[in-house]
Amino acid sequence: xxxxxxxxxxxxxxxxxxxxxxxxxxxxxxxxxxxxxxxxxxxxxxxxxxxxxxxxxxxxxxxxxxxxxxxxxxxxxxxxxxxxxxxxxxxxxxxxxxxxxxxxxxxxxxxxxxxxxxxxxxxxxxxxxxxxxxxxxxxxxxxxxxxxxxxxxxxxxxxxxxxxxxxxxxxxxxxxxxxxxxxxxxxxxxxxxxxxxxxxxxxxxxxxxxxxxxxxxxxxxxxxxxxxxxxxxxxxxxxxxxxxxxxxxxxxxxxxxxxxxxxxxxxxxxxxxxxxxxxxxxxxxxxxxxxx
Amino acid sequence: xxxxxxxxxxxxxxxxxxxxxxxxxxxxxxxxxxxxxxxxxxxxxxxxxxxxxxxxxxxxxxxxxxxxxxxxxxxxxxxxxxxxxxxxxxxxxxxxxxxxxxxxxxxxxxxxxxxxxxxxxxxxxxxxxxxxxxxxxxxxxxxxxxxxxxxxxxxxxxxxxxxxxxxxxxxxxxxxxxxxxxxxxxxxxxxxxxxxxxxxxxxxxxxxxxxxxxxxxxxxxxxxxxxxxxxxxxxxxx
Numbered sequence: 155x156x157x158x159x160x161x162x163x164x165x166x167x168x169x170x171x172x173x174x175x176x177x178x179x180x181x182x183x184x185x186x187x188x189x190x191x192x193x194x195x196x197x198x199x200x201x202x203x204x205x206x207x208x209x210x211x212x213x214x215x216x217x218x219x220x221x222x223x224x225x226x227x228x229x230x231x232x233x234x235x236x237x238x239x240x241x242x243x244x245x246x247x248x249x250x251x252x253x254x255x256x257x258x259x260x261x262x263x264x265x266x267x268x269x270x271x272x273x274x275x276x277x278x279x280x281x282x283x284x285x286x287x288x289x290x291x292x293x294x295x296x297x298x299x300x301x302x303x304x305x306x307x308x309x310x311x312x313x314x315x316x317x318x319x320x321x322x323x324x325x326x327x328x329x330x331x332x333x334x335x336x337x338x339x340x341x342x343x344x345x346x347x348x349x350x351x352x353x354x355x356x357x358x359x360x361x362x363x364x365x366x367x368x369x370x371x372x373x374x375x376x377x378x379x380x381x382x383x384x385x386x387x388x389x390x391x392x393x394x395x396x397x398x399x400x401x402x403x404x405x406x407x408x409x410x411x412x413x414x415x416x417x418x419x420x421x422x423x424x425x426x427x428x429x430x431x432x433x434x435x436x437x438x439x440x441x442x443x444x445x446x
Numbered sequence: 447x448x449x450x451x452x453x454x455x456x457x458x459x460x461x462x463x464x465x466x467x468x469x470x471x472x473x474x475x476x477x478x479x480x481x482x483x484x485x486x487x488x489x490x491x492x493x494x495x496x497x498x499x500x501x502x503x504x505x506x507x508x509x510x511x512x513x514x515x516x517x518x519x520x521x522x523x524x525x526x527x528x529x530x531x532x533x534x535x536x537x538x539x540x541x542x543x544x545x546x547x548x549x550x551x552x553x554x555x556x557x558x559x560x561x562x563x564x565x566x567x568x569x570x571x572x573x574x575x576x577x578x579x580x581x582x583x584x585x586x587x588x589x590x591x592x593x594x595x596x597x598x599x600x601x602x603x604x605x606x607x608x609x610x611x612x613x614x615x616x617x618x619x620x621x622x623x624x625x626x627x628x629x630x631x632x633x634x635x636x637x638x639x640x641x642x643x644x645x646x647x648x649x650x651x652x653x654x655x656x657x658x659x660x661x662x663x664x665x666x667x668x669x670x671x672x673x674x675x676x677x678x679x680x681x682x683x684x
Binding site for chain 1: 527598
């Protein structure tokens with residue numbers, strides 16, 4: 155599960171982290187991926203492997219429409235529009251009972267096998283989630299070194315100045331938004347197959363979006379490995395907290411929130427950049443020691 | 447002729463910021479654009495390079511009409527500007543800043559790095575290439591503005607007050623940078639208040655006042671023009 159969350163956080167980071175436009179509604183893409191896979195498999199017996207791709211394609215189309223419509227929105231307005239978009243899809247998933255089964259959700263039949271992407275043990279799922287995480291992080295590493303990555307950062311910092319240098323800001327943002335949405339959708343598909351049951355309030359909820367966004371923010375916005383660091387610290391901490399205070403429900407959430415606030419107050423950039431800075435300073439000090 | 451403006455008009459509500467401004471820029475020249483504060487100099491830049499749409503008139507660049515083209519299209523055609531109020535990409539390093547411009551011409555990171563490095567050498571920021579752009583002082587930031595624009599390999603460069611707010615000793619350095627870039631084959635339009643610099647650099651000068659072109663000509667002629675003196679110093683009541 156940690157791998158999966160990391161992958162999702164990194165998918166989100168791919169767009170919002172590098173260009174600084176926070177899409178709080180990314181759970182919508184997770185939902186699209188999850189539903190596409192689950193419905194195709196449960197109703198038509200189509201292999202989830204194909205379902206993943208269908209979900210990705212659907213997400214790409216939706217991302218183009220939503221991304222295109224929200225291009226001109228800036229700052230808070232963009233954030234709000236993504237929330238509205240996620241809410242619309244969630245509501246749709248609840249009310250369109252004929253298609254999605256409404257709030258009852260979709261139960262995925264349990265027939266283990268490779269083609270069905272269903273196994274009795276947890277290991278294969280872990281491998282898939284791990285591969286997913288690696289692919290998304292690798293994509294982020296590649297992004298950082300590519301033209302798109304440079305353009306995305308530049309647009310995020312100053313759209314006018316970037317356009318002056320020949321950057322087509324609309325195309326840059328759309329491209330990244332689309333890739334980010336497709337990756338998120340893949341994560342949603344994997345999540346659906348692992349949990350074997352999906353419902354709107356689970357896969358499409360704001361809480362879900364916020365969870366992987368927090369991982370990315372805590373780890374380090376706009377850094378390829380930030381989401382990894384964030385997840386591998388925060389997910390276990392969440393579990394420990396939940397285990398330590400089982401009697402009071404919700405207390406772990408409160409404590410987690412506090413930890414996050416402290417991290418963000420102390421280091422606005424997140425944990426990873428802070429670590430890097432620390433290492434750099436140590437090195438510099440060591441160098442100076444040698445000199446003197 | 448690299449740039450031709452034909453009766454550019456720009457209104458902000460009731461105010462006419464540019465009133466039928468026409469001029470032509472010879473390829474390879476350095477042209478100064480001067481005028482009192484609020485004359486419309488920066489607005490003229492904004493209109494030429496597509497940051498602001500114009501209300502009337504036409505603009506031609508290298509013989510092609512570019513009226514109301516977007517600025518990223520113009521950058522690809524070979525026109526780029528620097529900003530009076532510097533706009534660096536703060537979280538990126540100096541080299542990365544220039545590389546954004548270089549990606550306008552090349553795809554691979556390596557060639558972008560080469561172009562950007564060259565541009566940084568031209569403006570004398572090579573030593574600072576790994577510094578975060580947010581750590582630069584104002585003089586260095588102005589140089590970075592030039593380097594970013596120069597990295598797009600422009601034919602025409604619009605420089606907006608690159609010498610404002612820098613040390614007097616740096617003005618000479620900056621003048622040399624402008625001249626070097628010009629000698630590499632780039633036409634330059636220069637907005638500047640420092641007369642000494644603009645007089646020595648520009649072959650021709652265009653003077654704006656209240657959105658109208660009031661004079662144009664060789665530097666020595668323009669300073670003797672009575673309209674220009676009136677605009678800058680006012681007239682004595684008789």
